[in-house]
Amino acid sequence: MRSVDPADRLPDGHSVTVTVLDVPISIRIQGDRAAEVAERVPVLWECCRADQGADPAAAVDVVFDTDPRACAAANGAGRVSRMDLEDLLQVLTQRVTSSAIDAQAGRALMLHAACLADARTGLAAAFVAPGGTGKTTLVRTLAPGRWYVTDETTLVLDDGVVLPYPKPLSIRRAPNSLHKNETAPSAVGLIPPGGPVRLAALCVLDRDDGHTGAPRTTRLDTLDALVALVPQTSHLPEMARPLQRLAALCESLGGVHRVSYRESADLSDLVDRWIGRMR
Amino acid sequence: MRARALPPLDRVDREGGAVVLVGRQVVRLSALATAVLDACPEWCAVENLAGALVTQFGEPPSDDARSVTEAVLMELRDQGLVELG
Numbered sequence: 001m002r003s004v005d006p007a008d009r010l011p012d013g014h015s016v017t018v019t020v021l022d023v024p025i026s027i028r029i030q031g032d033r034a035a036e037v038a039e040r041v042p043v044l045w046e047c048c049r050a051d052q053g054a055d056p057a058a059a060v061d062v063v064f065d066t067d068p069r070a071c072a073a074a075n076g077a078g079r080v081s082r083m084d085l086e087d088l089l090q091v092l093t094q095r096v097t098s099s100a101i102d103a104q105a106g107r108a109l110m111l112h113a114a115c116l117a118d119a120r121t122g123l124a125a126a127f128v129a130p131g132g133t134g135k136t137t138l139v140r141t142l143a144p145g146r147w148y149v150t151d152e153t154t155l156v157l158d159d160g161v162v163l164p165y166p167k168p169l170s171i172r173r174a175p176n177s178l179h180k181n182e183t184a185p186s187a188v189g190l191i192p193p194g195g196p197v198r199l200a201a202l203c204v205l206d207r208d209d210g211h212t213g214a215p216r217t218t219r220l221d222t223l224d225a226l227v228a229l230v231p232q233t234s235h236l237p238e239m240a241r242p243l244q245r246l247a248a249l250c251e252s253l254g255g256v257h258r259v260s261y262r263e264s265a266d267l268s269d270l271v272d273r274w275i276g277r278m279r
Numbered sequence: 280m281r282a283r284a285l286p287p288l289d290r291v292d293r294e295g296g297a298v299v300l301v302g303r304q305v306v307r308l309s310a311l312a313t314a315v316l317d318a319c320p321e322w323c324a325v326e327n328l329a330g331a332l333v334t335q336f337g338e339p340p341s342d343d344a345r346s347v348t349e350a351v352l353m354e355l356r357d358q359g360l361v362e363l364g
Contacts, residue, residue: 221293222291222293223291223293223296223297223298223307224307226291226298226305227298227305227307230300230305231305236300236303237288237300237302237303241289242288242289242300243288243289243290243291243298243299243300243305244289244291247291247293
């Protein structure tokens with residue numbers, strides 16, 4: 001993991017440090033509109049604030065400026081820059097996420113999955129699905145009253161403990177739009193974990209607009225589960241014994257569920273069954 | 280033709296079948312393909328592999344054992360799991 005040299009901090013800019021998947025990441029902001037970004041970031045990343053004095057292990061550089069040439073130059077240099085603030089914040093979330101995932105490469109199992117947990121027991125259910133197929137909607141629907149663990153990346157240690165990533169939610173500006181607005185978890189009634197989180201159920205989501213009736217669940221055997229899960233992992237080949245560890249996790253949970261459904265709300269009973277009913 | 284298995288990054292076996300990781304690709308192997316891989320840790324002639332499969336699974340219902348073995352080997356080669364010589 002790369003340590004950030006304090007001397008490398010950008011001059012005359014703003015800096016906000018967040019902790020993502022246990023990785024302190026410095027968001028360094030420059031440009032004549034940097035203050036607008038610096039004002040929004042702590043609000044959006046309210047559940048990922050770094051401890052005072054945390055030493056950043058990675059950095060994401062941001063430029064927000066009225067001059068389009070500054071924006072173009074920043075993008076060319078690999079920094080995050082857009083002329084529109086909401087666009088910039090969306091890309092920033094993606095960049096922060098990928099920085100944390102890269103920093104954890106080879107250390108732990110990372111699934112492209114939403115996750116929520118029971119607030120009394122910390123038992124969690126993770127829902128694996130590709131991007132744009134309903135994870136954020138599921139969290140917005142089913143996480144109120146529970147702990148919001150993540151809507152993006154579920155990191156599971158070998159003992160089943162989950163490292164929370166309660167990031168800002170990326171909510172589509174319009175149905176089927178690629179553009180999303182970053183939203184603070186508390187703005188949609190979500191609270192981050194208040195204690196340890198342990199995975200109790202793992203589910204592959206199969207959202208289908210043509211599905212009718214109650215959700216249809218099947219239990220995948222270990223080999224089918226591996227085939228379904230591996231494409232939704234990050235940096236898996238960089239782990240030691242990656243398939244064996246993933247198989248051990250699946251079997252420790254009693255198998256992996258596949259659920260075909262249409263509306264997230266229809267999964268409520270399943271979540272109650274897997275991690276406990278809300279009080 | 281002869282064949283030799285190439286080691287995958289990782290492998291999990293359950294009930295005769297297997298899943299392997301080759302680079303970033305996950306591959307589900309049938310019991311037949313798994314048996315072929317296990318029978319050629321070193322260079323092995325296709326005739327010997329076909330004989331091993333007949334011993335384990337019996338004669339194929341259609342086609343001959345050598346043709347079936349060759350077809351499996353071609354697929355395994357395309358998946359990066361064997362080299363052919």
